Amino acid sequence: MSQRAGDATASAVTPVILTRALEKVYAAGSEAEVVALKGVDVRILPGEFVAIMGPSGSGKSTLMNLIGCLDTPTAGSYACDGVDVSTLDAEELAVLRRDKIGFVFQGFNLLPRMSALENVAMPMGYSNVPRIERLQRASAALAAVGLHNRGGHLPSELSGGQQQRVAIARALINRPPLLLADEPTGALDSKTGEEILALFKRLRDEGHTVVLITHDAEVAAHCDRVLVMKDGELHEGTLQEGLHPPQGGSA
Template sequence: MNAVVRNTVPDTAVPVIETRALGKVYSPGTPAEVVALRDVDMRIGGGELVSIMGPSGSGKSTLMNLIGCLDTPSSGQYLCGGIDIARLDAEERAQLRLEKIGFVFQGFNLLSRMSALENVAMPMGYAGVPREERLQRAREALAVVGLAERAGHRPSELSGGQQQRVAIARALVNRPSILLADEPTGALDSRTGEEILALFKRLQDEGQTVVLITHDAEVAAHCGRVLEMHDGRLHERLHERAGGGA
């Protein structure tokens, strides 16, 4: 990765993530209709560390699913690296998701029978990367997160923080444009959580775009920008700790 730090989005920048009046309605036109997102406008540039914060039911998980190409909007537009998602069919969206977006989850989602190396290498199998290259890139990704010496260990032999580092390595291994982390410190103690947040900051310093989904204001404060969700609407909070955290 190139050593690039960018905590603001210049007007001339091509955003990695851009939404225009994005909306999502579940069960439209029925008594069970739920308006989850309302006219969300958002721009996130390359190399930013951004949090999307809000309580349960605020719409942040719906927004994460849309920007992660796990769901499609009911209205508005989403551009991922300048690509209009609405123009892609399901197979093309899945390919874009594989190539452009790395996911990190609260529960790690590692396969218990596989070693750390095998877990990290797995996404490249879906991308058709040859086995030797998969293993080499997996070793490099584990080294990035400080776990090169744990490559042969299974998840049960690793601490929670180490498991989350493996999950981050797995998310990085296809060299995505966007690292999307959903409550990545939620299953960790405070000290280990701080270490994971410091790792995200280091990745940002190396040019990686990182988006954290969280309900925790202390986690959000580690990010250069804080976007708050309330009742399906997005607002930006300005704070004094821009780019801080570690």
């Protein structure tokens, strides 16, 4: 395929994430005003594995909250899998988060009194999926992350890596186009962290879009693209850039 044909094909694909001039200002107009994001443009296509990197205070957590529809921008636009989120009310936003975004956090966020199988099945409880189907799909999701024989175990009976695999299975259970992972290896030892990153790569190879928020260059090195946040601005960057704190004020 020619470069021009390849570019045309890529341009015809609906981005999973598309932001234009995205801004976020806290306490606008007051003495405590903080400009957290400054005109962020980002385009992430289906099947990409992207790291958003930057030191504490750079704005990457603010961007994650906007991409995850957990917060609203002060200005600019964001389309998630082709849906302009500014057109949605609170209930519609909740449905979009459920159907289009799978969240994976550093702290796993599993319910301690539920088994691994029940934790994975839980998001489908809001989708009117019959219980039998929920458990079948949850079992298949656990098998997909290598935990087919751990469904009956409580989180306290699982290792940290196994708990994070349960969290990934839960994030994928509604088959969302976007998997958003915030420091997903931060609570894990290096060997287990490598295993989780290998799992993300496999999910990428299967067509999932994975966006990983991190401050760790070794983690970001596993991704296909690195975007660097500095002082609330985002640009294509390098691992070395992401290691250095922003000059001047924080965002």
